[in-house]
Amino acid sequence: MLITLLLNLLGFALLALSQSHHRERVYGQNSTPARVHPRQRAIGFIAIFLGLGTSIASQGASFGTLLWVLLMSASAFAVALTLTWHPRWLRGSRIFMASGDALAPDTLPTGSTRLPQ
Numbered sequence: 280m281l282i283t284l285l286l287n288l289l290g291f292a293l294l295a296l297s298q299s300h301h302r303e304r305v306y307g308q309n310s311t312p313a314r315v316h317p318r319q320r321a322i323g324f325i326a327i328f329l330g331l332g333t334s335i336a337s338q339g340a341s342f343g344t345l346l347w348v349l350l351m352s353a354s355a356f357a358v359a360l361t362l363t364w365h366p367r368w369l370r371g372s373r374i375f376m377a378s379g380d381a382l383a384p385d386t387l388p389t390g391s392t393r394l395p396q
Contacts (some may be wrong), residue, residue: 283350286329286333287326295362301366304362
């Protein structure tokens, strides 16, 4: 059940951050290139449906599907509240973005610096 919840949270966070308005609130302006967003959405949907698979595997088809739907609603609500009150808490989801371009120096949020190499 916990894995299902975490996969749903990750999926909804990635779906939300594929929208420019939410992405700017979390990372600052021009934080990721536009070509990353379709892949990010795909990874978000995959995470949500993997949650369905884990829920069905652990609870059976009928209750697992019901549990997945309930956890999906709770996850969407949690991501919505996080985006409203503490949007920067979603910065950790950047490691799950589909491209290494997401961490390129020109896409860092304003005020961020890279460590010298």
